[in-house]
Amino acid sequence: MSPSVATRADAARITWRTVARLALMVLTLLFLIVPHLCYRAVGRPSPMVMAFLNAVGWIAGLRIRTTGTRLRRDVLFVSNHVSWLDILALGGAARSAFVSKAEVATTPLVGWLADQNKTIYVQREAKREIHNQANSLREALARGRPVTLFPEGTTGPGDGLLPFRASLFQAIVPTPPDLRVQPVFLDYGAEANDIAWLDPESGLDNFKRLLARRRPIPLTIHYLEPLPDHVEQDRKALNEAARAAIAAEIAATARPSAASRHRL
Secondary structure, three states: OOHHHHHHHHHOOOOHHHHHHHHHHHHHHHHHHHHHHHHHHOOOOOOHHHHHHHHHHHHHOEEEEEEOOOOOOOEEEEEOOOOOHHHHHHHHHOOOEEEEEHHHHHOOOHHHHHHHOOOEEEOOOOHHHHHHHHHHHHHHHHOOOOEEEOOOOOOOOOOOOOOOOHHHHHHHOOOOOOOEEEEEEEEOHHHHHHHOOOOOOOHHHHHHHHHOOOOOEEEEEEEOOOOOHHHHHOHHHHHHHHHHHHHHHHHHOOOOOOOOOOOO
16 A cells, blocks of 8 residues: 555544544535425525535635636536535535536435436436437526536546546537536646545545544636537537647646546
């Protein structure tokens, strides 16, 4: 076992800080669930979802600042993916729903929480479902609410990008008339490699390790310029333009790309 892996394994042990933060998260859920269900019962969008994501992110240690101009509606955010913290950050700060792998829907509690945020599930290997999944994404975007896509398809090192999967853009090509595609760089700074969920660490160990941290977790959300209309007619052009925009922003922060392990 390498020293870095050993350090992560040691850090995954449950501490009093882990228990305290987890207890606060549970109390937050219990406090917000009744008003949330009331909103759902009368068929209205629930602001409690955003409140929950913001609160849980803060409890976990996230301290967020933003740069650039965030589009408020009719937008598909295309972002790098580093950690489960990304969901709390963009779900809370940008009020975004997400495109997620289908396995999330069957994960106890996590699946229910994802459903409350109107997550769109995709089965990446099920070619027969592509048409239905494309329709689900288009319907979600047609309602105007922001949706976030992580085209790396998994979590990466945070200071570099994995290859983007052009097939994930097929659902929005050609893009609806009012839809804009806005690249986003989630920047954890010097903490990126420590925050990232990388092999061989399990999701549960990553969760415990981050909750056990003493220091806060600084995150800058860089909202980049929306992509030009002419690249939105072809999935490969869209894929390349989005990746190039985020890669350029990473380079502008003066941190070289790293060839770190990533979670498959």
